Each structure stands twice: as structure tokens, then as C-alpha cells.
Amino acid sequence: MNSSKDQLLALVEANPFITQQALGEALGLSRSAVAGHLAQLVKDGRILGRAYVLPSRQPVVCIGGTNLDRKLRSLEAPRLGSSNPARQFESPGGVARNIAENLARVGLPVHLLTAVGRDAAGQALLAELQTLGVDCSGCLQAADAPTGSYTAVLDEQGDLMLAMADMALTDRLDTDFIRRCAPHRAAARWLVADLNLPAPSLALLQEEAKARQQHLVVVAVSAPKMQRLGPTLEGIDLLVLNRTELSALLGQPLETDAALRDAWLTLRSRGLRRLVMSDGANGVRFSEGEALASLAAPKVPRSRMREVTGAGDALSAGIVAALHGQPEDLRAACRLGLTMAALTLQTDATVSRELSPALLA
Numbered sequence: 001m002n003s004s005k006d007q008l009l010a011l012v013e014a015n016p017f018i019t020q021q022a023l024g025e026a027l028g029l030s031r032s033a034v035a036g037h038l039a040q041l042v043k044d045g046r047i048l049g050r051a052y053v054l055p056s057r058q059p060v061v062c063i064g065g066t067n068l069d070r071k072l073r074s075l076e077a078p079r080l081g082s083s084n085p086a087r088q089f090e091s092p093g094g095v096a097r098n099i100a101e102n103l104a105r106v107g108l109p110v111h112l113l114t115a116v117g118r119d120a121a122g123q124a125l126l127a128e129l130q131t132l133g134v135d136c137s138g139c140l141q142a143a144d145a146p147t148g149s150y151t152a153v154l155d156e157q158g159d160l161m162l163a164m165a166d167m168a169l170t171d172r173l174d175t176d177f178i179r180r181c182a183p184h185r186a187a188a189r190w191l192v193a194d195l196n197l198p199a200p201s202l203a204l205l206q207e208e209a210k211a212r213q214q215h216l217v218v219v220a221v222s223a224p225k226m227q228r229l230g231p232t233l234e235g236i237d238l239l240v241l242n243r244t245e246l247s248a249l250l251g252q253p254l255e256t257d258a259a260l261r262d263a264w265l266t267l268r269s270r271g272l273r274r275l276v277m278s279d280g281a282n283g284v285r286f287s288e289g290e291a292l293a294s295l296a297a298p299k300v301p302r303s304r305m306r307e308v309t310g311a312g313d314a315l316s317a318g319i320v321a322a323l324h325g326q327p328e329d330l331r332a333a334c335r336l337g338l339t340m341a342a343l344t345l346q347t348d349a350t351v352s353r354e355l356s357p358a359l360l361a
């Protein structure tokens with residue numbers, strides 16, 4: 001365990017404008033003990049003084065899964081129960097990791113709290129993130145378990161037929177891990193948690209977000225993992241999911257607009273503040289008061305479409321990137337999310353290389 005001074009330094013690094021009160025709360029120290037440590041750190045030259053920091057430089061903390069994605073794209077209409085000729089692409093993946101990469105590519109400061117193995121895949125994934133400027137200092141590295149993997153089978157058009165995720169390692173992002181990495185998180189205003197996280201970890205993040213008035217964005221990863229959301233949604237500022245995941249969460253089909261609106265009202269009564277539901281080529285539905293408004297997706301010509309993996313994560317990242325600057329403008333946030341998703345559809349990589357800070361301008 002790091003000393004109080006090291007933990008304090010990590011918090012100050014994450015948010016140079018943090019108050020002594022907030023430092024004390026995060027570390028379980030009195031304000032005067034914090035003041036004493038700070039004075040010593042200044043004397044040692046490890047802190048130069050108190051900074052004025054623009055909100056746009058506060059890091060977004062992403063918490064959840066990292067995978068090596070394998071995508072097998074069939075060259076012809078696939079036949080089930082048979083071997084099919086295909087091309088394989090490998091790319092970094094995992095919802096929280098993908099969102100972190102998207103955010104870093106549009107120029108936001110990002111911390112990623114995730115788990116990887118001490119295997120070649122895990123080390124390469126971390127090295128690539130660090131090159132992009134993502135702070136991975138709080139990541140768990142396991143010597144006895146492999147880095148997560150996700151294998152998607154795509155049809156000849158690039159649409160998903162079936163995917164399998166082996167992510168046993170993310171179960172280690174338990175409440176002990178969440179508590180241990182408090183210094184990496186306490187100063188952030190925006191947290192993004194994916195539903196690869198175990199349910200108790202998510203519940204803990206919700207409690208914290210409520211107590212500290214942080215914006216917690218929860219991002220779904222698949223229909224079966226919707227059950228990781230507990231009965232109360234309090235503390236969650238925004239939930240991002242697709243229609244299948246929403247239907248799994250409510251335990252019923254959602255084919256009509258009335259059913260969708262009822263679904264939103266049910267989630268709202270459970271404490272959720274805002275909702276975005278992606279709806280494939282139709283764009284998104286997002287909560288606006290009691291209603292679910294629609295926003296169309298930019299058209300991507302079929303000839304430019306590569307494949308769909310990561311489009312949902314680019315949508316989530318775009319939404320978070322825009323809200324980081326304008327926390328209440330969900331419509332504008334969805335617009336940026338859809339633009340970033342459209343770019344992702346046009347590449348075999350899970351995160352588009354075309355993303356740049358210009359998108360936020």
C-alpha cells in the first residue's frame with residue numbers, strides 16, 4: 001500500500017485544484033493532517049504550488065474491461081454448422097478501454113482502471129494506451145490469468161452474427177480494487193463504468209458518485225451482463241445501451257414507442273437521471289424530461305461500411321466527451337457520439353484512427 005503522501009500526490013496529480021477538504025475525505029485524514037503532508041511535499045519540491053485548472057483538463061476516469069478483439073469476417077454468406085472462408089482482424093478492445101482510447105484520441109485527459117494479464121497481449125495493450133497518453137498507473141496486472149478476449153463472427157457485410165467474450169479477469173475489479181484505486185478516482189468529475197464490472201463494484205461507484213456529486217456514466221456491454229445493474233439506479237447520471245440491452249434490463253420486448261417511453265419512466269423511477277439508447281442505423285433515442293427524443297444517425301454509404309465493432313463505444317465516448325464540456329446538453333452530446341460512431345463503422349479497427357481533437361472544436 002502506498003503511503004498517505006504518495007496517495008495524496010496521486011490525487012493532486014489527477015486534480016491539481018482539489019481542496020484539502022476533498023483530499024481528507026478521499027484518504028480518511030483530517031484536513032490538518034492533509035495540510036501537514038502538503039506542506040512537507042512542497043518543502044520536498046514534489047509539489048510546486050496550487051494550480052488553477054480549467055474543467056476541460058480534469059481527467060475522465062474509465063473503469064472496466066480490456067480485451068484483445070478478434071474479428072472473423074466471412075468472405076461469403078456464412079453457412080451455419082460448416083467451416084467458412086474468412087479474414088481475421090485483431091485489435092485492442094473492451095468497452096472501458098475502447099472508450100478511453102476514443103476519449104484520448106479526441107484530446108481529453110483519461111485514466112483507465114482495468115485488468116490485464118502479464119502476457120504479451122496485455123502488455124502490448126497497455127503500451128499502446130500509454131502511447132496515446134492514457135494514464136494506466138492504476139491498472140491491475142495479473143500474473144496468473146490471461147488478458148480478456150472477444151471473438152466476433154461477422155457476416156460478409158460486416159454485421160455481427162455472434163460474439164464470445166472471455167473476461168474472467170474483470171471479475172477481479174472487485175470492491176477491494178475499487179477502494180484501492182480511490183486516489184485515482186476521487187478527484188474526477190466524470191467517471192465511465194462499463195457493465196463488465198461485478199455488480200458490487202458498480203453499486204459502490206454509484207454510492208460514491210452520489211456522495212461526491214460526480215457524474216457517473218454506465219455503459220452496457222451485452223444483454224446477458226445487464227443483470228449486473230442492481231435494482232437502484234441512483235447515483236447514475238447517464239446509462240448508455242442499445243435496444244436489445246434495454247429490453248434485457250426490463251425483461252420484456254420493446255417494439256413500440258409507447259413501450260420505450262414506459263421503459264424510460266420505469267428506469268427513472270428507479271433513480272436513473274438520463275438515458276441514451278442506440279438504435280443501429282436509426283440513430284439514438286435520448287431522454288428529454290419524460291419523453292424519449294430521437295436523433296438520426298449520419299448516413300454511411302454501404303460501400304464505405306467496414307464493420308460494426310466498437311461503434312457503440314464510440315457513441316458512448318462522444319457523448320461523454322461533449323458532456324465533459326457541456327454537462328446538460330444531451331442532444332449535442334448525442335450528435336457528437338453519432339459522428340464518432342459513423343467514423344468507427346468505416347474502419348476494421350475497433351477505434352477509428354480518424355478521431356482528433358478537432359471533433360470537439
Ligand SMILES: O=c1[nH]cc([C@@H]2O[C@H](COP(=O)(O)O)[C@@H](O)[C@H]2O)c(=O)[nH]1
Pocket residue numbers: 065066067068069092093094095096098149150165167196221222225308309310311312313314350
Ligand atoms: O462482455 C463483453 N462483450 C464485449 C466487449 C467489448 O465490446 C466491444 C464491442 O463493442 P460494440 O458493442 O460497440 O461493438 C469489443 O471491443 C469487445 O471487446 C466487452 O467489453 N464485454
